[in-house]
Amino acid sequence: MHRYCTLESETALRLALEPDTARKREILLEEVHRLGASSLTVGTSRIGADTPDFFLGSFGTGQFWDDYMEQSWHEVDPSAQNAVAGMPETFWDIQDPVRFRALRKLDDFAGSAKTLGAGSLLCFTSASSGNQVVSGFTVTCDQQLADVGEEQLRSLKALAGLFFALRFDMAGHEKTRRLLLLSGRELEILQLLKQGRVLAQIAFDLGISYRMVTRHLTSAKSKLGMPTNESALALAMELSLV
Known part of the structure; x- marks a missing residue:
């Protein structure tokens, strides 16, 4: 299984609790620049569906911001689906039992996200020039940090563990094996x-x-x-x- 590093918890919390989409975008862009990312793999998971939808797509950094971030990036919508059309590296292609373990984790963290009024999850992984693979996450949320209780904050921090549950992402694919060769x-x-x-x-x-x-x-x-x-x-x- 492939293990992604996560953003520092402070940055992850800022992303998750920032209600302003434009500022959320700025924070993500700053992080991508800091990492020197050359490509992004984007996953979108809709919260609240009976069966979690999870899509993966690969973008150049410019294409990601222009064609994805600006087009209802926090929803599983036609733009997201079109972006990954024909790609085999989707959630449903992952072999058991990892996929089922990840599904359980998705359900657990979806509950925490719902507590905060979140509508969806967005994760990204960046492959930097040094072949370091790093992940970040954000959730859509209308609440300000001051309005969130301590118990909810703990739940939100637990949400960062989603990336350790989603180590399956590209594990069975040659692209990831090359990154970690x-x-x-x-x-x-x-x-x-x-x-x-x-x-x-x-x-x-x-x-x-x-x-x-x-x-x-x-x-x-x-x-x-x-x-x-x-x-x-x-x-x-x-x-x-x-």
Whole structure:
């Protein structure tokens, strides 16, 4: 399964509770620029339907803002459906049992969104030039932050966990595997880290310099979108890469 990093909780809350669409767009655009995103994968899930609708589509950043964000972006409408027409990477193509686990999570978080008066969810993932895959989310909501109680805030924070439930997004597709493709040497080093070796021991065992070990680890962390050796190893283990 693929794991997406989420936006910082403070940014996610700002997005979720910002009632002004124009300002919400500005916040998202600032985040995309900060990430240096070159492409976006957009998913829209309508809340309240008997069967959750979930669509995925890929856009260039300019196309996303021009053709999607400005056209009832918070609804599952014909523009959203047309954007993903003919694409195989839809929610319903995901293999069981991951799809059913994700469906349960969608139902859980939809309840939290309803508590806040939210009508829908929008998520995006960005593939930056450094192959870091990052996700953000927002919900449509008419309430101001001051009008939201502590219990509702906790529910909204829990909504961020949607992205950990939606790790299925592109997991079975070659595009995502390429994004996370680790070299054989990088996998070797992560495997040795898993065995408890320190970097100096790894360098000795592989017959390479300490500097080269750190260089391979830096590359692996970038591909996995993780800031530390420990978090990169944890994700690699979760993905069954090592």
